Amino acid sequence: MPKKGAKAKNGTSANLGFEAQMWQAADALRGSMDAAEYKHVVLGLIFLKYISDAFEEQHAKLKNDKGADPEDPDEYRAENIFWVPTKARWELIRSKAKQPTIGQVVDDAMTAIEKDNPTLKSVLPKDYARPALDKARLGQLIDLVGNIKVGDAESRSRDVLGRVYEYFLSRFASAEGKKGGEFYTPRCVVKLLVEMLEPFSGRVYDPCCGSSGMFVQSMEFINAHSSGNGNGGKAKTGISIYGQELNYTTWRLAKMNLAIRGIDGQIAQGDTFHNDRHPDLKADYVLANPPFNVSDWRGELLRDDKRWKYGVPPVGNANFAWVQHLIHHLAPTGLAGFVLANGSMASNLSSEGEIRKNIVEADLVDCMIALPGQLFYSTPIPACLWFLSRDKKNHRFRDRRGQVLLVDARKFGTMIDRTHRELTAEDIARISRTYHAWRGEKGAGKYEDVPGFCKSANSKQIQENGYILSPGRYVGSEAPEEDDEPFQEKMRRLAAALREQMSEGRGLDKTIETNLKELGFDE
Numbered sequence: 001m002p003k004k005g006a007k008a009k010n011g012t013s014a015n016l017g018f019e020a021q022m023w024q025a026a027d028a029l030r031g032s033m034d035a036a037e038y039k040h041v042v043l044g045l046i047f048l049k050y051i052s053d054a055f056e057e058q059h060a061k062l063k064n065d066k067g068a069d070p071e072d073p074d075e076y077r078a079e080n081i082f083w084v085p086t087k088a089r090w091e092l093i094r095s096k097a098k099q100p101t102i103g104q105v106v107d108d109a110m111t112a113i114e115k116d117n118p119t120l121k122s123v124l125p126k127d128y129a130r131p132a133l134d135k136a137r138l139g140q141l142i143d144l145v146g147n148i149k150v151g152d153a154e155s156r157s158r159d160v161l162g163r164v165y166e167y168f169l170s171r172f173a174s175a176e177g178k179k180g181g182e183f184y185t186p187r188c189v190v191k192l193l194v195e196m197l198e199p200f201s202g203r204v205y206d207p208c209c210g211s212s213g214m215f216v217q218s219m220e221f222i223n224a225h226s227s228g229n230g231n232g233g234k235a236k237t238g239i240s241i242y243g244q245e246l247n248y249t250t251w252r253l254a255k256m257n258l259a260i261r262g263i264d265g266q267i268a269q270g271d272t273f274h275n276d277r278h279p280d281l282k283a284d285y286v287l288a289n290p291p292f293n294v295s296d297w298r299g300e301l302l303r304d305d306k307r308w309k310y311g312v313p314p315v316g317n318a319n320f321a322w323v324q325h326l327i328h329h330l331a332p333t334g335l336a337g338f339v340l341a342n343g344s345m346a347s348n349l350s351s352e353g354e355i356r357k358n359i360v361e362a363d364l365v366d367c368m369i370a371l372p373g374q375l376f377y378s379t380p381i382p383a384c385l386w387f388l389s390r391d392k393k394n395h396r397f398r399d400r401r402g403q404v405l406l407v408d409a410r411k412f413g414t415m416i417d418r419t420h421r422e423l424t425a426e427d428i429a430r431i432s433r434t435y436h437a438w439r440g441e442k443g444a445g446k447y448e449d450v451p452g453f454c455k456s457a458n459s460k461q462i463q464e465n466g467y468i469l470s471p472g473r474y475v476g477s478e479a480p481e482e483d484d485e486p487f488q489e490k491m492r493r494l495a496a497a498l499r500e501q502m503s504e505g506r507g508l509d510k511t512i513e514t515n516l517k518e519l520g521f522d523e
Helices: 018-028 035-063 073-077 090-095 102-116 135-146 153-157 160-182 187-197 213-224 248-259 319-328 352-361 425-438 459-464 487-518
Strands: 202-206 239-245 266-269 283-288 330-341 365-370 383-389 403-408 454-458
Touching: 018 135, 018 160, 035 073, 035 090, 035 102, 035 135, 035 160, 035 248, 090 102, 090 135, 102 135, 160 248, 187 213, 187 283, 187 330, 187 383, 187 425, 202 213, 213 239, 213 248, 213 283, 239 248, 248 266, 283 319, 319 330, 319 352, 319 383, 352 459, 365 425, 403 425, 425 454, 454 459
Parallel strands: 202 239, 202 283, 239 266, 283 330, 365 403
Antiparallel strands: 330 383, 365 383, 403 454
16 A cells, blocks of 8 residues: 555556545535536545635734734735635634535635726636535535645645645546546646647647646746756746636636645637737747537637648548647747647547648647547547647757657556556656657757657658558557477466366356256256
């Protein structure tokens, strides 16, 4: 049994400590409430507890400082801590947890916090007083959340709330199934995208940002590598975050997810295709997991859009509308990494094949990765990762013009439960190291094609394959394992094993026959 908070040895999140225990307790209080609805109840309370913890810690410090006023909001804002008005403080809320008016108490607290903290305007959930929400269960949930410290300095340094928040997001995504994929991209997929692109500094953009997982992982990547490996050993970087999310409630989750980590970002709400809230942005890095195969994106209204440089995407499928939107927002030396449905690598329906051909011929495709199935909550089918580069000439990396790296990772990952798979830390490291070596990154080692895993293909080879980008077409088969066991010895070993199993089978048959007779079912 791993220690609390420990990860599984294979680098997955299969084994967690208090996050899992908290989830079990919180889920037990859900009753018959729909997971999609309960998500906002729980995550809103966790957020409220977080800002309360940080506030109370600073409040105690200011009380001991004779020259400070613990009730002056500016004393908190100066330290990047949210000001919490009296009616919104956790101890007051917890003291009223058993009262039938607790729903209204929480709503009033959320309203007061938004009023005094403009960055949270319209972000916090404020429907705890609704009759359908069981107030006894709500009180129990408040007691549960109140038992952990999530916002004090020690907890913030260990990102306790971030871990709880993300774990709960993943569990809600699993509980909601297909709809869960709309707001949560599995952490291992986000981590692979970020490790591949290495966004140390610059403008990072996600036009369908869900709950902001791409941004959070980007910041974690920077912190993990802050002593070197690309950003000159600087602990701080000049990363700027831009995002957009269509779903209003998901947008609120995104804003809270960034706020609890102190990440400042321009996250807009609205339809990316029809109301691009960052129309002039040219991003250094684009990270995205667009919804797969969307048919109702109202593409018929955008036939002449300037973003469709490589062909007008079909009205019945938004995949290549997303691809071209991402390209449109890339800076002249920008890099993009994003998830798409597997069909995007080979489809020739409507104009998709022609658009893919034009993108390949424009030499924008840097790398393609085929992923294993069962990674995503929204679909059991495999997906793929696209990596694009606006400029493949010899700048930061080697000259890669006319070349594409194709990686087949369909056999990677490990099952963490009956229906979900995760890429391990070792999987992510192997794939990203391969890409970094291929593009000539300093210290990444020498790249070599590996049968069954990776292949560096040139433009002619891709053209000969009809501009299909499925890695399986290029990487070939795995080299068979060497078997130096002589044939006669192997047959003797296998025959002995077979006889032993047959003997065990006969013994089981006799046991079953005896049990049947004892039950009165003899012949």
